[in-house]
Amino acid sequence: MTYTSNFLISAIASGSGKTTVTLGLLRALRNRGLNIQPFKCGPDYIDTKYHVLAAGKESVNLDLFLSSESHIKYLYNKYSSDKDVCITEGVMGLFDGYDRMNGSSAQIAEKLDIPVILVLNAKSMAYSAAALLYGFKNFSDKINITGVIFNFVASESHYNFLKDACHDAGLEPLGYLPKNTDIEIPSRHLGLNIDEQYRFDDFADKAAALIEKHIDIDRLLSVTAKRESDAGVIKEINVPLQGLRISVARDAAFNFMYHENMEYLKRIGAVSYFSPLHDKHLPESDFVYLPGGYPELYLSELNNNRTMQxxxxxxxxxxxxxxxxxxxxxxxxxxxxxxxxxxxxxxNIFDQKATMENMRLKLGYRQFEYNGVLLKGHEFHYSSIKSEQQSVVQQYTAKGQPTDTKLLRYKNVIAGYTHLYWADMDNLMDLF
Structure with a gap:
């Protein structure tokens, strides 16, 4: 039998500060010497990079659109079984999914049977917080909201009003973060150089110090303690070993990859990494994976490395x-x-031009069928493509609406804007 603390940090809405709370807690618990495991609801591959830097441990995505319920349960059991504390960062507001509650943080908390800690932006709010908290607590009897952390609190007196609101809503106040302009999450282009990593370490240390001072961590771990029976041997997903030589681009320009996708590749072959920025030649390969990242920040270096091209x-x-x-x-x-x-x-594999001019965000879940395989992924980019090349499939949103997102093919190369999640697939190589 093991005793662990498991909880999901969510919020009323985006911008409430759940990422700051998550990162501060990860760093604070790491500083205490606890064995921690971060998770992230949804398809975000940038927050997971933050988690790694704060916790010193790979973060794992849990997504009920990209994968099945059995898959997220497998992942949670796989990575949480020997940990002291497991912290899952939610996405958007607690009940915000791709279709009502479907795919939301609330649904993941329900499926994994883990309590929720709610982060509330208390700026310009006092006892009215009771109505919000009461509504969230009672909206669904399948969700266990255990406690509340308040953010942007003006003073101890302000927090006393919020504590009253919390108690009257039937929830436990666990502390707060004060208004503090000195802590701000660094650029979304995180981890591109050593200076950025130093900046992040400074942020994480300051956030951890504030959390140690203003949040009752021991009480938080106590109210989220969960007694679990021994699950026995965790069964790996059955993927046939294919003995492939797999080469993955990984450097400052290419680094957006789902952790469990990489674990999948390691089960079907021998994975090695190469740098389109610095290496001169591609390794001997049976399969090459070029993930997303920040090529737009290294255009001169990529252009000059003609031998790799x-x-x-x-x-x-x-x-x-x-x-x-x-x-x-x-x-x-x-x-x-x-x-x-x-x-x-x-x-110059594809006759098209990519551009960062007139940048505009495009994002959302994508799904389509190709070569008899149902594929799901997520699109997130600011660039655009100038091309007359036709897509080999029609892609759709999570709600089944057609999109203009293309999937391209040349010989045995498949390419597109969609970041695919294949860790829950039978055989990725069926695409080719």
Whole structure:
């Protein structure tokens, strides 16, 4: 039998401060020497990078659109079984899903049977918080909201009003974070260089110090303690070993990858990593994966590394199998233009031009069928593509509405903006 603390940090809405609370708690518990495990609801691959830096442990995505209920239960059991504390960061507001509650943080908390700690932005609010908290607590009897952490609190006196509201709503106040302009999560282009990592460490340490001072961590761990029976041996997902030589692009320009996708690749072959920025040649490969990232920040370096571009061209022309997503797809275009319109030559597998001019965010879940395989993923980018090339499939939103998101194919290369989740698939190689 093991005793662990498991909880999900959610909020009334985005912008409430759940990421700051999550990262501060991860760093504070790490500083205490506890064995912690972070998780992230939804498809976000940037928050998981924050988690790694704060906790020193890989963070795992839990997503009920991208994967099945059995898969997220498998993942949670796999990574939580030997940990002291498991913290799952929610996405958006507690009940916000891709279709009502479907795919929401609340649904994940329900399926995993873990309590919820609610973060409430208390700026310009006092006893009225009781009505909000009461509504959230009683909206669904399937969700166990255990306690509340208040953010942007003006003073101890302000917190006393909020505590009254919390008690009268039937919830336990666990502390607060004061208004503090000194702590701010660094740029979303996190981890690109050593200076950014130092900045993040400073942020995480300051957030942890505030949490130690203003939040009752011991009480938080107590009210979220959960007695669990021994689950026995966790069964790995049955994926046939194929003995493939798998090469994954990983450097400052290409680093958006789901942790469990990489674990899947390790089960079907031998994974090695290469850098399109710095390496001269592609490793000997049976399959190449070019994930998303920040190629737009390294256009000159990518442009100048012609030997790597030539190596990838030779691999593709010889029939090599490859999957390129978002930034990886941009890299395989004929060129990428920066925000000013300056054009840099790229690998030129696809006759199209990527550009950062007139940046506009495009995001959302995507689903489609290709070669008899149902695929799901997430689109998130600011760039755009200039191309007349036709998509090989029609992609759809989570609600089944058609989108103009393309999937491209040249020989044995598949590419597109959609970040695919294949860790819950039978055989990724069926795509080719």
């Amino acid at each position: 030539d190596s990838i061209c030779h691999y593709v022309e010889a029939g090599g199998k490859a999957l390129a997503e978002c930034g990886g797809m941009m890299y395989l275009s004929s060129s990428i233009s920066d925000e000013d319109g300056t054009e840099y030559a790229m690998v």
